[in-house]
Amino acid sequence: MIVTAAARTDSHAATIDTLLDREQERFLRLHPRSAQDWEAGKQHFLYGGPSHWMRRWAGGFPVYAAEAKGAHIRDVDGNDYVDFALGDTGGMCGHAPEAVTRAAVRQLQNGTTMMLPTEDSLWVGAELTRRFGMPYWTLTTSATDANRGAIRIARMITGRPKVLVFSGCYHGGVEEAHVEIRDGRVGLRNMIHPNGVDHSTVSRVVEFNDVAALEQALSAGDVACVLTEPLMTNFGMIPVADGFHEALREITRRTGTVLIIDETHTISSGPGGYTSQHGLEPDILVAGKAIAGGIPAGVFGVSQEIAERLWAIVPMVNPRVRQSAHLGIGGTLAGNALTVATMRAVLEEVLTPANFERMIANATRLADGARGIIEARKLPWHVTQIGARAEIMFMPKPPRNGADVIAGRRGDLETLLHAYYMNEGILVTPFHTMFLMCPATTAAQVDRHTEVFGRFVDLLADAGVS
Ligand SMILES: Cc1ncc(COP(=O)(O)O)c(C=O)c1O
Structure with missing residues (x-):
């Protein structure tokens, strides 16, 4: 039997540490050029790479990518990977999808950013409405930015x-969302600096799936909006409890609180995200990452009611006055011609119903394969799958909320597994063990994961972590 959180002993912890040392040594041997690049990068980048997130890989340093196509990446040392991380969803269309490349090349030759709309935007706006139901949209340069815009509108109108x-939760670099509950107390997330903000004046935080706490938190009438994913995907996957969405919608409506649903990750549920699949009724819907095929982009859509309340404060157009009103939202590059062209290609040719069918079938195959191993070995772990996304968690059953994750999470096993995966040619999102399928992912690539995961379980058993 593999050790459970409760039965963990110092000797198991020491064994896991030894195994991790061994995997990190193997990683160094397999990636000499990436190791060298990493040392060079540290001379010019504040946290080693062009984005500080890039340092957080379990091998001890990131691999430097040389080329990527579909669900396949090759690094500068010539190692091949099956990519289930897919840029933590930014690459969900697969790497270098032909339709996006074609559209991007065409638009690059035809003007990238002019602060003028192109006619592609008319198609994109209509398609976003058809898929997600919201009548009015705004484009931003990232999902973070879309969330910030949505929050600003919620505050303006309430x-x-x-x-x-x-x-x-995680919603990007959104100041108000940097809060969590730990040991029953509200505080800032791990390592987050307060940044001069008194979060008690701008944020409120409750546990997911807790209707009573939500009711209580909204009863004072000082909350502009609830910002949530339809199910949580950033702290392990936390499924939504039966009836929670109905309660969330009823309480937010009754208390005059704007409901923002962030579909940045859960767009992997299907063509219209979790929202259209489950008939949710957000006031504002946010998406991003994959929506323009990896070209930086975010979108938010608002309901008719939200639009009318906003227009009452800042009118759509006043022909007599040159608009000087700042909405405080978006930026120069938002909705640029390149982004819009690639977004059209994604919605028209890549994230299609047929491709979602294949992606979801492969996620099911991966989840079934991992579950088969877990069940055969009677391991106290579980697999969650939502659409084209699956997650292995080292806990016996799905968490109900963040507190369950904090109590049960096995960070040591996660790190070891991730280092092992990379040495065996598998990439998963570095923050937890989540797998995403793209249209180009093949059943053979999924089966490769099943085989590697099985060998990882053998490794633990052979090392006596049992
Ligand atoms: C649910 C959700 N919303 C928003 C974001 C922010 O996306 P970006 O970093 O592209 O702005 C993320 C990033 O992981 C996310 O998971």
Whole structure:
């Protein structure tokens, strides 16, 4: 039997440490050029790579990518990977999808950013409405930016200061969402600096799936909006409890709180995200990452009611006055011609119903393969699958909220597994063990994961972590 969280002993912890040392040594041997590049990168980048997120890989340093196509990446040392990380969803269309490349090349030759709309945007706006149901859209340069815009609008129309989020959430670099509940107390997430902000005045945080806590938190009438994913995907996958969405919608409506659903990750549920699949009724819907095929982009759509309340404050157009009103949203590059052209290609040719069918079938295949191993070995672990996304967690059953994740998470096993995966040619998102399928992912690539995962379980058993 593999050790459970409760039965963990110092000797198991020491064994896992030894195994990790061994995997990190193997990683160094397999990646000499990436190791060299990493040392060079540290001379010019604040946290080693062009983005500080790039340092957080379990091998000890990132691999430097040389080329990527579909669900396949080759690094500068010539190692091949099956990519289930897919840029933590930014690459969900697969790497270098032909339709996006074609559209990008065409638009690059025809003007990238002019601060003028192109006619592609008319098609994109209509398609976003058809898929997600919201009548009016705004484009941004990232999902973070879309969330910030949505929050700003919620505050403008409600006149309220606070944003409610669920503990364990992640919505990008959104100041109000940097809060969590740990040991029963509200605080800032691990390592987050308060940054001069008194979060008690701008944020409220409760546990996911907790209707009573939500009711209580919204009862004071000082919360502008609830910002949530339809199910949580950033702290392990936390499924939504039966009836929670109905309660969330009813309480937010009753208390005049704007409901923002962030589909940045859960767009992997299907062509219209989790929202259209489950008939959710957000006031504002946010998406990003994969929506323009990896070209930086975010979108948010608002309901008719939200639009009318906003127009009452900042009118659509006043022909007599040159608009000087700042909405405080978006930026120069938002909705540029290149982004719009690639977004059209994604929606028209890549994230299609047929491709989603294949992606979801492969996620099911991966989840079934991993579950088969877990069940055969009677391991106290589980697999969650939502659409084209699956996650292995080292806990016996799916968490109900962030507190369950904090209590049960096995960071040591996760790190070891991730280092092992990379040495065996598998990439998963570095922050937890989540797998995403793209249209180009093949059943053979999925089966390769099953084989590698099986060998990882053997490794633990052979090392006596049992
Ligand atoms: C649910 C969700 N929303 C928003 C974001 C922010 O996306 P970006 O970093 O592209 O702005 C993320 C990033 O992981 C996310 O998971």
